[in-house]
Amino acid sequence: MNKNILLTITILIFIIIPKYSYGADSELIYLDVKVSPNYSKSDYITLSSDEGFNLYNEDDLQRVFLYIPEDIIYIGSDYNGDIIIFDEKNDEIITLPDDGSVVIGSGHSNESIIKVDKNKYRDYIKFLSIGNYINVINHIELEHYLYGVVPKEMGPSFHLEALKAQSIIARSYALANINSHISEGYNFCDTTHCQAYGAYDNENLITNQAVDETYGQYITYNGNIISANYHSNSGGITEDSGNAWSLSLPYLSSVEDVFSNNAPNSSWSFTLSVSDIQSKLAASGIEVGQINNIEILETTEANRVLSLKIDGSKGESTLTGSQLRSLLGSMNLKSTWFTVNKEGGYQNSKAYVISGKSLFPMEIDLSNIYIKDSGKDIIVNRSNVNRARSMDRTVPLEATYSSAPTTFVFNGRGYGHGVGMSQYGASEMANQGYNYEDIITHYYQGVDILNVGR
Numbered sequence: 001m002n003k004n005i006l007l008t009i010t011i012l013i014f015i016i017i018p019k020y021s022y023g024a025d026s027e028l029i030y031l032d033v034k035v036s037p038n039y040s041k042s043d044y045i046t047l048s049s050d051e052g053f054n055l056y057n058e059d060d061l062q063r064v065f066l067y068i069p070e071d072i073i074y075i076g077s078d079y080n081g082d083i084i085i086f087d088e089k090n091d092e093i094i095t096l097p098d099d100g101s102v103v104i105g106s107g108h109s110n111e112s113i114i115k116v117d118k119n120k121y122r123d124y125i126k127f128l129s130i131g132n133y134i135n136v137i138n139h140i141e142l143e144h145y146l147y148g149v150v151p152k153e154m155g156p157s158f159h160l161e162a163l164k165a166q167s168i169i170a171r172s173y174a175l176a177n178i179n180s181h182i183s184e185g186y187n188f189c190d191t192t193h194c195q196a197y198g199a200y201d202n203e204n205l206i207t208n209q210a211v212d213e214t215y216g217q218y219i220t221y222n223g224n225i226i227s228a229n230y231h232s233n234s235g236g237i238t239e240d241s242g243n244a245w246s247l248s249l250p251y252l253s254s255v256e257d258v259f260s261n262n263a264p265n266s267s268w269s270f271t272l273s274v275s276d277i278q279s280k281l282a283a284s285g286i287e288v289g290q291i292n293n294i295e296i297l298e299t300t301e302a303n304r305v306l307s308l309k310i311d312g313s314k315g316e317s318t319l320t321g322s323q324l325r326s327l328l329g330s331m332n333l334k335s336t337w338f339t340v341n342k343e344g345g346y347q348n349s350k351a352y353v354i355s356g357k358s359l360f361p362m363e364i365d366l367s368n369i370y371i372k373d374s375g376k377d378i379i380v381n382r383s384n385v386n387r388a389r390s391m392d393r394t395v396p397l398e399a400t401y402s403s404a405p406t407t408f409v410f411n412g413r414g415y416g417h418g419v420g421m422s423q424y425g426a427s428e429m430a431n432q433g434y435n436y437e438d439i440i441t442h443y444y445q446g447v448d449i450l451n452v453g454r
Ligand SMILES: [Zn+2]
Pocket: 180, 181, 188, 189, 190, 191, 193, 194, 195
């Protein structure tokens, strides 16, 4: 290891991370991850450990200040709202500070695993008091956090090289976004808002191996650890971050991605009724009446919809592709790379005529009827004829037959925002023999992989 590089990354980490703490090994980085579910102060939280519990001050994990020789303890509140540890006889053991500055580990000397109700967590647990709620925080070393992230974000069925790329990406993303929830007193939540984190019970031998074999590796651009965004499937071309989030980053620019072409969700179709679209729009305060048309106005060079117009009987509304995706559900409209077609209502090629002998209209294809004018046959279309005439009656077509569509069909490609690594593309690259460095440098332009590991 080049000492200058180590010094640089150490300084870098200090600059980037205002809030983290070190454990016994000064190279370890600890994170605070808020885990689900949310508890109110009237709940009891059960902690279990085979070896009793060690209590530490968060900034001194080398010194146990209290050992509790119990297999099970309970966390609850008293009438003052303080957070208290009780034993099985419901006797108070100690009152905890409500800022999470005391952390609880198991009494096991090598590996601390604590069960909180039904879920097991590595390292330490602490509690933050917020109003009437108690946030359960897993105070966990970065590499252990990745053990819980990689299987949730990619899954053990992927190729080891793809999992190694995912590990480095998740490690880089974590450090670059370390302040995501700092105003709430912790670093990350355990959902895809940050990165999905499944803790100890979701760990897997091969995903842990991928984390271990890439220990200390980060993606950098011009010496800075990057926010390595990723998504499920690009559909064939990734998107510029500037188009997805209006922050254009050189290493998150669009790249051709044939590796995603035949993977799951490379193409998809989603059909929704007009009434369902109307109610989803109305839920967000968008009222356009009966929807007649959805028109794509502008797309990016990577085919994603930038803006579209919804025409209705009471007005029109212009939305971004992302807004429509979030209104209709991001698991329905899987990406903003889509076209839209309307179905139902009558087609422009059809006319309805009433003969005078019958009240029932007959449907005739416009291409088969003509207007006779001074010996010429004029082709009938909607711009020169909008009424059907007969000997004894005149019926406006629109009065009887609505032209409004009944459904809209969205045909699209890819799954997710399309920025950075396509996970299914990475899988295909690995299956074709590319390694994790090839995968990372394909999806992130102009980056280096920095190794500050063992
Ligand atoms: Zn979050």
